[in-house]
Amino acid sequence: MANSPSPVFLAEKRSWSYWFADGLPQLLIGISAILFGFYFISMMTSASTVLVVLSFVAFGAYLLIQIRAPQILEWLKARITYPRTGYAASPYFATKKSVYCDANLNLTPVQDPNAPAIAEIKRVRRARNRRLSRTYILMALASLGLWFVHAPWICTLTGVVMGIILWMGTRADKSVSLLVILGFPVVGSSVGALQLAPHARVGSFILGVGLLFLLDGLLSLALYLRRNPVASVPVK
């Protein structure tokens, strides 16, 4: 009994999975990676004014998504997810602040360092944040090979290494699908086969990863909509 996870822990884990179940976060990651990849490639190989302008537009859109990601997701989920399967506060965005209601039914999230300790939830979220940060850092380090090693096989190797890092970093939560994890080596091999210059290699790799996430997001969304075709009647 002592080794079995507590219901609090499991409920938190389910709410984390619920955040990704509709595929919308993956779609947003995919779109922003595609925009950044496009900006990266076109900035380095800008032959025409139109391409330069387009690359800046792509970068602007990328920045907008980065800054407004919670609001964009909220907007999409309010139209797709909440009417079908309900609303639960995102555990991802809740990690930075303690959200609770005060006695006056004020539902605004408030910063309260003196809020009662939520030891287990805090521990789980801290561990997850550490794991994700470690994954991001290792993936960034792994991508350096694309810049500095001038051989076609480096793309495949980078894809394989990044896939393994991603799998190790997210297997506890299963927040990244196997399609994306197994797709990394495929993206790497494809970019390697194109035999591009280093900057174009990096840009193409980002673009390929973006397409992977986009595909994963679209598939997850299609599955979610198939499982939950009709919006439930909201409770009044």
Place this chain on the structure above:
Amino acid sequence: MTPDLQALASLDRVIHEPARLMIMTILYSVAEADFLYLQRECGLTQGNLSSHLAKLEEAGYVAISKTFKGKYPLTICSLTKNGREAFEGYVRKMQYVAGSTNGGNGANH
């Protein structure tokens, strides 16, 4: 009454009911959730969930608010500060009881 049994006698009856314990557990871990999410997670009927939420609201453990996310109306539930404290107190007492069945370590909590 002996002091070791007092912890059992003072268990919060509002939380101790299984359906309400489920609701409290979910709200403790997700900060806030709407009626539909709670219904799906707990597997309760609308009427059942409504009555349990009303009891928790009456006890001051849950705050219920009607709001909109886009055009979709939501009945958002979340634990109040009292609710969090009560839940943590309840869990501590249950850990004490569970500990006492594992060789009397429960008093260390």
